[in-house]
Amino acid sequence: MARGMVDTAGERQASTPRPRRAIRGRAGPQRRGGQSGVGAFLRRHRLAPYLLLLPSLAAIGLALIWPTLQVGLYSLQSFGEAQILGTLPAKWVGFGNFTTTLRDPEFWLSLRTTVIFAAVVVTLTMLIGTLVGLLLHRLGRRMAAFVSGAALLAWATPAVSASVIFVWFFSPDGGIVNWALEKLPHWLGGGQQWSQFNWATNGALPAYTIATLLVVWQSFPFIAVTVLAGLKSIPVELYESARVDGAGPWQSFRKITYPMLKPIFLILALLSIIWDFNVFTQTYIITGALGNRDEYNLALYSYSQAFQTPPQVGLGSALALILTVILLIITVGYVRANIKQGALA
Numbered sequence: 001m002a003r004g005m006v007d008t009a010g011e012r013q014a015s016t017p018r019p020r021r022a023i024r025g026r027a028g029p030q031r032r033g034g035q036s037g038v039g040a041f042l043r044r045h046r047l048a049p050y051l052l053l054l055p056s057l058a059a060i061g062l063a064l065i066w067p068t069l070q071v072g073l074y075s076l077q078s079f080g081e082a083q084i085l086g087t088l089p090a091k092w093v094g095f096g097n098f099t100t101t102l103r104d105p106e107f108w109l110s111l112r113t114t115v116i117f118a119a120v121v122v123t124l125t126m127l128i129g130t131l132v133g134l135l136l137h138r139l140g141r142r143m144a145a146f147v148s149g150a151a152l153l154a155w156a157t158p159a160v161s162a163s164v165i166f167v168w169f170f171s172p173d174g175g176i177v178n179w180a181l182e183k184l185p186h187w188l189g190g191g192q193q194w195s196q197f198n199w200a201t202n203g204a205l206p207a208y209t210i211a212t213l214l215v216v217w218q219s220f221p222f223i224a225v226t227v228l229a230g231l232k233s234i235p236v237e238l239y240e241s242a243r244v245d246g247a248g249p250w251q252s253f254r255k256i257t258y259p260m261l262k263p264i265f266l267i268l269a270l271l272s273i274i275w276d277f278n279v280f281t282q283t284y285i286i287t288g289a290l291g292n293r294d295e296y297n298l299a300l301y302s303y304s305q306a307f308q309t310p311p312q313v314g315l316g317s318a319l320a321l322i323l324t325v326i327l328l329i330i331t332v333g334y335v336r337a338n339i340k341q342g343a344l345a
Helices: 004-014 019-045 048-075 081-085 096-101 107-140 141-156 159-169 178-185 204-232 235-242 247-277 281-286 298-307 313-340
Strands: none
Touching: 004 235, 048 313, 096 313, 107 141, 107 204, 107 247, 107 298, 159 204, 159 281, 204 235, 204 247, 204 281, 235 247, 247 313, 281 298, 298 313
8 A cells, every 4th residue: 555655656746747848838828929919919900801901902002003193293294205215304394284285175175075975875885785684684594695695795895806897897998888878768868979988087976976886886785784683683573563553664664673773873874984985996996096186085185195296295194184083073973963862872
């Protein structure tokens, strides 16, 4: 029995930790506590989401904010070919570029053309896109997939390729549109006068007729597919109740579809305004690469001022900022008006 007691005491003594190990064991938790303190600080101040956003914010700053600051700097300078080549330093002119632009009658002509063109194109795009979206909603699943896929091919077509195709359609040398108009009877406006009619060089109206058809053709599929997605979210029971109450298609659209999809329509209209104010590729190709100054919109006018011989980067930068301010005013006014109406929360 004494031997068992001795063994037990020895085992207890052997199991007792040494002091040096105890000191090391205390040092470990202190180090881990420092690391957890950083995490606690981030959680306490809710900084973790901002840390995750830092890479994206840095990319946006490099791709958007820094070029915008450079454009703003150029707009306050006389920056031309000599400054591009480095033979002369840039000359500070303050708001002289903005004053020169606002006093130029060509600027106001381009602004008027841009506003009229955007108003017509946005209206037609929204109308046709909505009608096609309603049609797709009524079709079967397979037919709707086929029609929407075919429509999206137009939306996915590069702007340069589509512009070249439409220019060929309206070409005075064998274009299919001139050929069809020539074959029409005189009481419908047809005749030989269309055989060599040049749509690109006979004023802004013929040229922007091509541009309107082209932009609407490329833009309406996005509107249609978006409207179709919104229609899928409306409960079918609402339409069934409306039919029981004797409502027709137009009443169902006015009382159910439009109120339910109004936020979507507002966003689509705003995006269309921004896009159609900045149409450049299509008008550049249709009008013949800056060949007719009376056919300029703001995008063509800004490009001609900045890069046409002699280049005036300062004037082009001022025009870019003026266009940005115009779009911001339209956007803010549009959003504020719809918030007051309760369309946007």
